[in-house]
Amino acid sequence: MVKVEGLDKLLAEHPFFDGMNEDMRKTLSGCARNERFGPGEFVAHEGDPADRFYFVRAGAIALEFHVPGCNPIVLETLHGGEVFGWSWLVPPYAWTYDIRVLELTRLISLDGACLRKKLNKDHELGFELYSRFVPVMAKRLSSARLQLSDMYGRPCKKGE
Amino acid sequence: MTNPAKPKSSKPDAFVMDANRLDALIGALASSGHAVMGPRVADGAVILGPVAGAADLPLGVTDRQEPGRYRLKTVKKDPAYFDFAVGPHTWKKFLFPPREKLWSAERAAKGFAVREDGIDAARRDKLAFVGVRACELAAIAAQDRVLTGGEYRSETYALRREQTFIVAVNCRTSAATCFCASMNTGPGVGAGHDLALTELGGGKDHRFLVEVGSTRGEKVLMALNAKPAKPKDVAAARAAVAQAAKGQRKMPKSAPTVLAGATDSPRWADIAQRCLNCASCTQVCPTCFCNTVTDTTTLDGSGAERWRHWDSCFTLDFSYIHGGAIRGDGAHRYRQWMTHKLSHWFEQFGTSGCVGCGRCITWCPVGIDITLEARGFVKDAKGKRKG
Amino acid sequence: MVKSTKPVPDSMTPAPFRVTARRQDLADTFTIELEAADSPRGFAFRPGQFNMLYHFGVGEVPISISGDAGAGKLIHTIRDVGAVTHGLSTLKKGDMVGVRGPFGSAWPVDAAEGSDVVIVAGGIGLAPLRPAIQHVLDNRDRYGRFVILYGARSPKDVLYLPELQSWRGRLDTYVDVTVDHAESGWAGNVGVVTKLIERANFDATHAVAMLCGPEIMMRFTVAELTARGMDRGDIHVSMERNMKCAVGHCGHCQFGPKFVCKDGPVFPYGEIEALLKARGV
Numbered sequence: 001m002v003k004v005e006g007l008d009k010l011l012a013e014h015p016f017f018d019g020m021n022e023d024m025r026k027t028l029s030g031c032a033r034n035e036r037f038g039p040g041e042f043v044a045h046e047g048d049p050a051d052r053f054y055f056v057r058a059g060a061i062a063l064e065f066h067v068p069g070c071n072p073i074v075l076e077t078l079h080g081g082e083v084f085g086w087s088w089l090v091p092p093y094a095w096t097y098d099i100r101v102l103e104l105t106r107l108i109s110l111d112g113a114c115l116r117k118k119l120n121k122d123h124e125l126g127f128e129l130y131s132r133f134v135p136v137m138a139k140r141l142s143s144a145r146l147q148l149s150d151m152y153g154r155p156c157k158k159g160e
Numbered sequence: 161m162t163n164p165a166k167p168k169s170s171k172p173d174a175f176v177m178d179a180n181r182l183d184a185l186i187g188a189l190a191s192s193g194h195a196v197m198g199p200r201v202a203d204g205a206v207i208l209g210p211v212a213g214a215a216d217l218p219l220g221v222t223d224r225q226e227p228g229r230y231r232l233k234t235v236k237k238d239p240a241y242f243d244f245a246v247g248p249h250t251w252k253k254f255l256f257p258p259r260e261k262l263w264s265a266e267r268a269a270k271g272f273a274v275r276e277d278g279i280d281a282a283r284r285d286k287l288a289f290v291g292v293r294a295c296e297l298a299a300i301a302a303q304d305r306v307l308t309g310g311e312y313r314s315e316t317y318a319l320r321r322e323q324t325f326i327v328a329v330n331c332r333t334s335a336a337t338c339f340c341a342s343m344n345t346g347p348g349v350g351a352g353h354d355l356a357l358t359e360l361g362g363g364k365d366h367r368f369l370v371e372v373g374s375t376r377g378e379k380v381l382m383a384l385n386a387k388p389a390k391p392k393d394v395a396a397a398r399a400a401v402a403q404a405a406k407g408q409r410k411m412p413k414s415a416p417t418v419l420a421g422a423t424d425s426p427r428w429a430d431i432a433q434r435c436l437n438c439a440s441c442t443q444v445c446p447t448c449f450c451n452t453v454t455d456t457t458t459l460d461g462s463g464a465e466r467w468r469h470w471d472s473c474f475t476l477d478f479s480y481i482h483g484g485a486i487r488g489d490g491a492h493r494y495r496q497w498m499t500h501k502l503s504h505w506f507e508q509f510g511t512s513g514c515v516g517c518g519r520c521i522t523w524c525p526v527g528i529d530i531t532l533e534a535r536g537f538v539k540d541a542k543g544k545r546k547g
Numbered sequence: 548m549v550k551s552t553k554p555v556p557d558s559m560t561p562a563p564f565r566v567t568a569r570r571q572d573l574a575d576t577f578t579i580e581l582e583a584a585d586s587p588r589g590f591a592f593r594p595g596q597f598n599m600l601y602h603f604g605v606g607e608v609p610i611s612i613s614g615d616a617g618a619g620k621l622i623h624t625i626r627d628v629g630a631v632t633h634g635l636s637t638l639k640k641g642d643m644v645g646v647r648g649p650f651g652s653a654w655p656v657d658a659a660e661g662s663d664v665v666i667v668a669g670g671i672g673l674a675p676l677r678p679a680i681q682h683v684l685d686n687r688d689r690y691g692r693f694v695i696l697y698g699a700r701s702p703k704d705v706l707y708l709p710e711l712q713s714w715r716g717r718l719d720t721y722v723d724v725t726v727d728h729a730e731s732g733w734a735g736n737v738g739v740v741t742k743l744i745e746r747a748n749f750d751a752t753h754a755v756a757m758l759c760g761p762e763i764m765m766r767f768t769v770a771e772l773t774a775r776g777m778d779r780g781d782i783h784v785s786m787e788r789n790m791k792c793a794v795g796h797c798g799h800c801q802f803g804p805k806f807v808c809k810d811g812p813v814f815p816y817g818e819i820e821a822l823l824k825a826r827g828v
Contacts, residue, residue: 071730152670152700271643312794450798457604464604492827504804
């Protein structure tokens with residue numbers, strides 16, 4: 001396993017941590033783990049306990065729903081610099097999608113249970129983390145809504 | 161587009177002729193190959209159509225116009241030829257016909273051959289208009305800019321327009337719906353005519369002051385044996401026109417800027433509740449130019465035609481793109497019409513798209529008054545500024 | 548005004564063109580190649596301009612020019628969505644089409660020289676941008692970084708796939724493609740096209756962006772580009788409105804004080820920002 005100092009350096013390279021003070025980042029790196037997945041592997045399955053969340057360093061993963069009798073529906077693909085898995089923040093802490101790996105992917109994951117403990121004690125750290133999560137969630141929601149609009153198809157059926 | 165200006169000379173510009181010489185004027189225009197169009201009474205309104213002589217003109221006819229109301233009245237005392245205001249027709253129906261075949265095509269070995277029937281027909285259309293009011297001259301000038309003033313021009317319009325001889329008439333009465341004075345387009349004729357008449361008196365002492373606006377106007381006038389006008393005749397004519405400007409409706413001066421900033425006003429929804437989207441205002445408006453084309457084919461598919469006809473921004477189809485109409489809401493359609501007319505036209509063509517003729521007020525079946533609505537927007541804007 | 552004693556053809560008269568090739572791009576989208584029937588004299592146009600295409604007896608539609616095949620051949624990519632476009636979809640090699648044009652404003656390919664160029668296209672919006680892309684690629688040394696971002700509805704709706712792949716194969720061009728919806732067989736990105744902007748490398752303060760796609764997509768793309776520091780005046784969008792005449796006479800394409808046919812279809816975003824936000828304009 002990689003040393004904590006090394007993980008802190010990897011965290012610092014990820015855009016999610018841009019501008020975060022070093023102490024906080026070091027605290028977080030205490031819950032961190034370096035991971036590697038190959039194409040076709042699953043990082044998580046829908047309904048699994050959500051005990052980790054992930055920072056993509058390089059590679060690509062897909063958030064998917066599987067539909068019996070059909071090919072799975074890809075909801076979104078994520079690449080280096082992005083994050084996924086905030087179910088650890090929301091009871092009952094379970095994954096809502098399958099996370100399938102598309103190509104060789106390097107991730108850093110943080111242990112959710114470990115983090116929840118730290119955040120309960122250190123609200124300042126909690127605020128810092130939430131301030132970084134909320135914009136990501138807002139952007140993801142906005143993208144999802146745009147996808148829903150089916151803008152390249154026929155956004156409305158007016159006048160027929 | 162203006163008619164060829166009259167060169168400067170020492171010859172007088174103003175003449176006087178007896179009212180019965182109107183026949184000679186119409187005759188002179190007809191004999192020089194013009195189809196003469198003028199006002200005449202039909203179906204209880206003064207409309208525009210072919211006139212063979214002065215007898216066809218609405219002698220003694222006057223009108224009462226109010227929002228959504230139009231009635232003719234005939235006066236016995238000192239009847240005059242032009243003491244009514246504009247009716248439901250506009251001269252655009254001749255220059256820019258409501259329905260016009262632009263071209264026809266026949267399938268041929270190399271695909272198809274196009275025949276420009278529209279241009280051929282326009283070339284044959286040599287027209288003379290008798291009784292064009294100042295506001296209507298302004299409207300013709302506005303349509304000139306739209307249809308011939310840009311990079312592309314409508315050849316059929318351009319041909320008709322050049323060949324048209326215009327006898328304008330100064331207004332000495334206004335309808336209650338007129339607001340040309342506040343639009344600076346009337347009631348006195350400024351430019352764009354070949355000859356301009358002002359009626360003097362009526363009945364027994366009935367004459368016309370005739371003013372020359374172009375060389376071809378001067379040529380026609382020469383055939384009429386009109387006498388040079390006396391200063392008191394000119395003064396009487398000017399006084400009558402000045403009188404007509406009094407008591408008109410007014411368009412607020414700030415309407416163009418206020419409307420440009422009123423896109424989100426709730427007032428549009430209020431107007432839309434009254435507006436029937438009947439497109440009547442756009443059909444009687446002398447400047448509305450919006451049109452569409454219809455392509456047709458013969459039953460055996462060997463021939464095709466393209467027709468251009470008037471369209472209106474009040475129809476749903478007007479703004480249709482695949483998926484739906486951009487302006488699906490009546491409020492959006494009224495906003496498009498009024499804002500275009502009074503505001504956007506300046507940016508597009510450098511002038512107002514409204515000439516103050518008042519037709520849209522009279523012929524609106526629910527009596528929507530564009531000047532009143534404009535005042536409402538101006539009032540809102542003032543209220544906002546005061547905070 | 549100029550005397551019209553010798554009338555030129557009316558601005559509403561189409562010229563006959565012959566179909567020299569036809570290709571089906573997508574289920575509802577096809578490309579035709581045209582050549583003037585009388586005199587194959589070439590067809591000068593600027594990237595971003597459009598033609599009015601007339602299908603005999605059926606009617607006329609505005610279609611962006613999507614390329615020059617050389618030797619004066621014109622290329623149009625058309626989506627079959629109405630009576631006229633459906634008629635055009637049935638044309639075969641040798642058939643005739645009426646053409647009026649070219650009309651309208653162009654992509655600022657000259658003004659963009661010396662800058663990075665960012666193309667963001669959505670759906671069939673790639674077609675009007677293709678001549679601009681070709682121009683930049685043909686004159687590659689005159690521009691900075693070249694970024695092409697393309698979003699489509701699903702993998703089977705990706706237009707010009709072979710060309711996208713060949714552009715992507717160049718070392719001097721960055722191409723990224725995404726779809727809104729996909730099944731797991733698709734190896735590319737899934738997500739909205741605006742997401743591609745984050746990952747692309749260009750200098751927002753020295754770049755010119757050219758956008759074409761659904762209005763919603765263009766609005767969100769502008770938000771992303773301006774958040775990255777781009778000036779509204781450096782972002783150009785191509786607009787679509789109903790058009791009947793293409794010469795500013797029929798009034799249909801009015802967009803506030805603008806005529807999309809003659810002031811557009813390509814506008815600097817700053818010029819029409821307020822109009823895009825208003826409803827029913």
